[in-house]
Amino acid sequence: STYPPTPPNVTRLSDESVMLRWMVPRNDGLPIVIFKVQYRMVGKRKNWQTTNDNIPYGKPKWNSELGKSFTASVTDLKPQHTYRFRILAVYSNNDNKESNTSAKFYLQPGAALDPMPVPELLEIEEYSETAVVLHWSLASDADEHLITGYYAYYRPSSSAGEYFKATIEGAHARSFKIAPLETATMYEFKLQSFSAASASEFSALKQGRTQRPK
CATH class of the missing domain: 2.60.40.10 (Immunoglobulins)
Structure with missing residues (x-):
């Protein structure tokens, strides 16, 4: 079925x-x-x-x-x-x-829309050979009540292709694991907050890599 x-x-x-x-x-x-x-x-x-x-x-x-x-x-x-x-x-x-x-x-x-708070990517943590963890913050004056969640965009730094996308539900989230990724590969990441109505500008791009094989 x-x-x-x-x-x-x-x-x-x-x-x-x-x-x-x-x-x-x-x-x-x-x-x-x-x-x-x-x-x-x-x-x-x-x-x-x-x-x-x-x-x-x-x-x-x-x-x-x-x-x-x-x-x-x-x-x-x-x-x-x-x-x-x-x-x-x-x-x-x-x-x-x-x-x-x-x-x-x-x-x-x-x-016609109010701007959404823009998240700031703080760190791309090398989590494993196939995963990284994004860590981010919001400005202290950002109104979390506007936010439904975040969209993460990522692609290998060597690629000029489309970004892969993932949704992180919930305004309170400040980290998110992205997997599966290629081993020992540099990626670039960007983030935006979203509400039902709209999405924020992108965060600044940040690069990070997966771990090399042990």
Whole structure:
């Protein structure tokens, strides 16, 4: 049997882009291989469009008590329009199943929004051969009540490609483990806080590496 992902939560990233976060609840069903993101503008019988990205399911199977969470961005949207989003899971038998649809999301122009507190990356701790731990702080006058969580972005320093993304739930978080990474590899990291409405500017980039083999 196949178990679909949850409907995605949506955050505004810019006038043209949003971030989606969703989860696959713990289950004993068929493994998921990749996800695709679909979206449509609300009104006038618009069709669902599929983004070009295949989001890999990756390992490990579960990364929390509840299941496994995923984060992906959607670009090339139009501000002052309303959208719905859904996640398409592709299973190991090539079957596919859609999540339920997100709530309607109106993409506000940024000028209308209060700025969010920008986190400061303090340290990238060499945790193991396949993991690092990000440590960050907020300015003492930052209003934590505005924050729903943080988005972490990371990629090998030698790469000019897309950033991998992870969601850290909760305003109080000040550290987060990122895994699995390549061994003895330098990565660059950046962080932003987010609320239901919007996301902050990025922190300054910080580099850190995984441990070399013992």
